[in-house]
Amino acid sequence: MSLHAAIRKRLPHFELNVELRCAPGKLTAIVGPSGAGKTTLVRLLAGLERPDQGFIRLGETTWVDTGRRVFVSPRKRGLGLVFQDYCLFPHLSVRRNVAFAAEDDHRVDELLRLFGIRHLQDRKPSAISGGERQRAAFCQALARNPSLLLLDEPFSALDAATRETLRRELKELKTSLDIPVIHVTHDLTEARFLGDAIMPVVNGCITPDWLERQYAPCLGETSGSPA
Amino acid sequence: MDWSPLLLSAKLALLTTVLIPVAAAPLAYVLAFFRFPGKSLLDAFVTLPMVLPPTVLGFGLLVCFGPNAFLGGVWEDFFGQRLVFSFSAVVLASLIFNLPFAVQPMRASFEKLDSRLLESAAILGLSRTAAFFRVVLPNCLGGLAAASILVFAHSLGEFGVILMVGGSIPGETKVASIAIFEAVEALRYDDAFRMSALLVPVSFAVLLIINRINQRNA
Numbered sequence: 001m002s003l004h005a006a007i008r009k010r011l012p013h014f015e016l017n018v019e020l021r022c023a024p025g026k027l028t029a030i031v032g033p034s035g036a037g038k039t040t041l042v043r044l045l046a047g048l049e050r051p052d053q054g055f056i057r058l059g060e061t062t063w064v065d066t067g068r069r070v071f072v073s074p075r076k077r078g079l080g081l082v083f084q085d086y087c088l089f090p091h092l093s094v095r096r097n098v099a100f101a102a103e104d105d106h107r108v109d110e111l112l113r114l115f116g117i118r119h120l121q122d123r124k125p126s127a128i129s130g131g132e133r134q135r136a137a138f139c140q141a142l143a144r145n146p147s148l149l150l151l152d153e154p155f156s157a158l159d160a161a162t163r164e165t166l167r168r169e170l171k172e173l174k175t176s177l178d179i180p181v182i183h184v185t186h187d188l189t190e191a192r193f194l195g196d197a198i199m200p201v202v203n204g205c206i207t208p209d210w211l212e213r214q215y216a217p218c219l220g221e222t223s224g225s226p227a
Numbered sequence: 228m229d230w231s232p233l234l235l236s237a238k239l240a241l242l243t244t245v246l247i248p249v250a251a252a253p254l255a256y257v258l259a260f261f262r263f264p265g266k267s268l269l270d271a272f273v274t275l276p277m278v279l280p281p282t283v284l285g286f287g288l289l290v291c292f293g294p295n296a297f298l299g300g301v302w303e304d305f306f307g308q309r310l311v312f313s314f315s316a317v318v319l320a321s322l323i324f325n326l327p328f329a330v331q332p333m334r335a336s337f338e339k340l341d342s343r344l345l346e347s348a349a350i351l352g353l354s355r356t357a358a359f360f361r362v363v364l365p366n367c368l369g370g371l372a373a374a375s376i377l378v379f380a381h382s383l384g385e386f387g388v389i390l391m392v393g394g395s396i397p398g399e400t401k402v403a404s405i406a407i408f409e410a411v412e413a414l415r416y417d418d419a420f421r422m423s424a425l426l427v428p429v430s431f432a433v434l435l436i437i438n439r440i441n442q443r444n445a
Contacts, residue, residue: 048346074349081350087343091365100361101351144352 001059003148003180007044008053016040016204022180022197029195030184031211037204038184042152045182046081047074058147058180079148080141085157086133088125094136095121102143111139115169131162138170142177151183155190167193188214228418231398232406233425235314239389239402240382243321244375250322251329251374256359258330259337260345277327285391288320292392317393317400324388328381329374336370337363373440380433383426 006019016037022028030038043049045056047063050071056064063072088097094117099108112118115135120128125136134154141149151170155163171194174181185191188211191198200211258270276284292311293299302310310316340363348358364371386404393400395409403422410419 046346046350048349074346075352075354077350078352079350081347083343083347087341087347089344089347089362089366101353140351
């Protein structure tokens with residue numbers, strides 16, 4: 001099921017005004033500087049905030065339509081969200097975190113094995129590394145077989161080596177998931193590596209020029225003279 | 228010396244401590260996380276027993292618990308006993324009087340919880356009630372413990388409200404604070420001293436425990 005959303009929301013310093021589409025098995029990377037409205041966009045898609053105007057549709061299902069006063073709560077959207085700093089339940093073991101909303105134990109075992117953290121299943125989140133926590137957070141988000149996966153800068157709190165490993169794992173995973181994946185990042189390299197489409201957001205608006213401006217200095221340095 | 232007032236105080240404090248989370252924890256949860264019209268009214272109403280003179284609250288409860296009042300009448304119809312001047316009335320009054328002393332620390336503890344844990348629970352499909360039991364309570368046990376211990380200590384020393392709704396019936400409503408007051412009035416200072424000497428270290432120990440819990444949760 002494809003995601004199609006067109007949302008407007010008044011924020012303190014600007015208006016977020018974005019339209020995005022993402023097909024199953026594809027990853028749309030939303031890039032932009034800090035404070036551009038990227039995280040608000042994820043929160044709107046998740047249902048944690050309400051837009052002033054617009055709609056969000058996943059396939060035939062309408063989650064939000066301000067014109068028809070439709071708003072489906074996050075509980076009923078059946079999506080997965082991975083936060084920047086994991087946000088695992090600190091009182092539960094890794095396994096119980098993953099199983100928190102899972103429908104069956106086989107799925108939990110499968111995910112723990114897939115992400116290579118089965119041996120850590122009895123530990124609390126505080127007793128594992130940042131990379132392992134983020135793997136656990138991915139398992140938790142995927143345990144309900146979500147219809148949409150939202151990633152809010154999931155690798156930004158990790159060291160370079162772990163970040164690189166997880167990026168590669170996510171790239172392999174995204175096609176097999178067969179759901180739309182929205183990945184928010186401020187890292188252009190990450191967006192280019194993972195994204196099937198890149199959507200630059202600056203001050204709440206899609207700004208393709210920003211992407212070109214970011215690349216321009218690099219192009220200048222590497223090209224030297226015109227080819 | 229008659230030790231029954233001390234035992235009655237201990238029984239009252241234990242019952243209040245065990246029962247109060249049932250009312251206080253959901254109220255604290257609602258006040259901490261929900262937005263609704265009239266929230267500040269509810270907040271003020273819950274906090275009222277903290278600022279009212281105990282005799283005023285006691286008088287109000289005495290009227291409500293009377294056989295001609297709605298609450299007292301329903302109680303009598305249901306249990307076949309008069310509510311006012313009974314141990315049940317004392318427990319009910321103690322619960323109402325202690326409500327803000329439990330709600331405030333619980334609410335503070337809930338508000339310290341990372342709100343994204345609740346967002347995460349919602350995204351994982353949990354209702355707000357389920358999130359309360361599966362996320363909020365297990366992560367705020369320190370705050371709940373501090374609130375319960377504070378209520379225990381507070382219940383041990385209750386006087387005005389208890390006297391108004393319970394009177395001073397030996398073995399039924401005559402708790403330690405009332406017995407101490409009566410001993411002083413009757414110039415039985417030895418009895419008053421012995422009972423006070425027991426209450427002071429208990430209250431002191433309770434405060435020490437609360438401080439330890441608060442330090443651990445800080």
